[in-house]
Amino acid sequence: MALKNVIGIDHAVIMVKDLDKAAENYKRLGFTVSPRGTHSAHMGSGNYTIMFDPDYMELLGVLTPTEHNAPARAYLEKNGEGIERIAFTAVDSAEGAEEIRARGYPPIGPTDFERPVTMPDGTISAAKFRTFQWPTAEAPGGVRIFACQHKTRETVWIPELMKHANGAKRLKQVLIVTPEPADDAAQLASMIDREARVEPDGVIAVPSGGDRADFVFLTRTQLGTRYPDVPLAGLPERGGAGLVIAADVAAAEKALGATGVRSADGVVVPPAEGNGTMLAFVA
CATH class of the missing domain: 3.10.180.10 (2,3-Dihydroxybiphenyl 1,2-Dioxygenase, domain 1)
Structure with a gap:
């Protein structure tokens, strides 16, 4: 329960x-x-x-x-x-x-x-x-x-x-890199009494509750596959990697300028530019 x-x-x-x-x-x-x-x-x-x-x-x-x-x-x-x-x-x-x-x-x-x-x-x-x-x-x-x-x-x-030039509106996902996504997701699911789910690319998500953001556990390789053009230097082997933010993508792209890296579904700030935190702005 x-x-x-x-x-x-x-x-x-x-x-x-x-x-x-x-x-x-x-x-x-x-x-x-x-x-x-x-x-x-x-x-x-x-x-x-x-x-x-x-x-x-x-x-x-x-x-x-x-x-x-x-x-x-x-x-x-x-x-x-x-x-x-x-x-x-x-x-x-x-x-x-x-x-x-x-x-x-x-x-x-x-x-x-x-x-x-x-x-x-x-x-x-x-x-x-x-x-x-x-x-x-x-x-x-x-x-x-x-x-x-x-x-x-x-x-x-x-x-x-609460109004941002980059169009940021709310958190969608917390990205956590780990060599053992299944074990770490299971630990969190137990701590907050939620059910983990496996996504199509093998990444494991744990809903945090209600309509709030999900936790997403994935290996560095899986993170690199999701964001192939984003430099991942500066991330730990195991730890918080980034935040996926619901936003106006056009506003984010304009605000970020040369710092932003285009991805399949939005624009991304590499960890080195976000104080150790990757920031992915998506629709």
């Missing part, structure tokens, strides 16, 4: 080494980027968000080393920049944590936190969250997962931040 309090992918976390430079890079790629957010001293991190409907991307950077951000720092040390974790939308984090506990996954949290938000009119408000994590060691395909309950959606999904 599917989890009742976890309803699909909420956002993708892209870990970056220099937060402000990464934000400028994503602006050059045609994204509207939020003002910088700063987390608590305990968390020691800061972020920029790139808002879609109903999901978003988060650029996350370590500002001050803390015990809390040790896993993120270890990720950067091992893999460089890229998709470090994926968040699900939690309806109720306390109940969601108990749901995964009942399935044999002791949760970390729930934890409440907030960050200041500069609103379009210049006033300062706050974005408030309650999150819980699956055990850190449970990282299918090398990608950690957690769930996020938004207590102040109005300070996160701000209309002015």
Whole structure:
């Protein structure tokens, strides 16, 4: 039975080494980027968000080393920049944590936190969250997962931040490269109580829930077959590889210019140009 309090992918976390430079890079790629957010001293991190409907991307950077951000720092040390974790939308984090506990996954949290938000009119408000994590060691395909309950959606999904020159609208797929797609997909399917499916080219997809984006597990060879003209330098052997984004492809092609690589169904930003993350814009 599917989890009742976890309803699909909420956002993708892209870990970056220099937060402000990464934000400028994503602006050059045609994204509207939020003002910088700063987390608590305990968390020691800061972020920029790139808002879609109903999901978003988060650029996350370590500002001050803390015990809390040790896993993120270890990720950067091992893999460089890229998709470090994926968040699900939690309806109720306390109940969601108990749901995964009942399935044999002791949760970390729930934890409440907030960050200041500069609103379009210049006033300062706050974005408030309650999150819980699956055990850190449970990282299918090398990608950690957690769930996020938004207590102040109005300070996160701000209309002015949801329009992008590259025509980006929402996430369609999270691409994870791994030498063992079947094993890693099965692990994730167990963790979120979903059924994996095999696609025509042998790639394995795991629905995240509802109408939200799918996880797609594939080998580097399979990724190269899907995107034959896209340089894949910079991707890990096992880990988050990219995001497929529903978009206005003509707008994306115009915004990306020479950075974009045409593919069969859209235009693609190679990982080296996307802070370790391939970005495929499709209709």
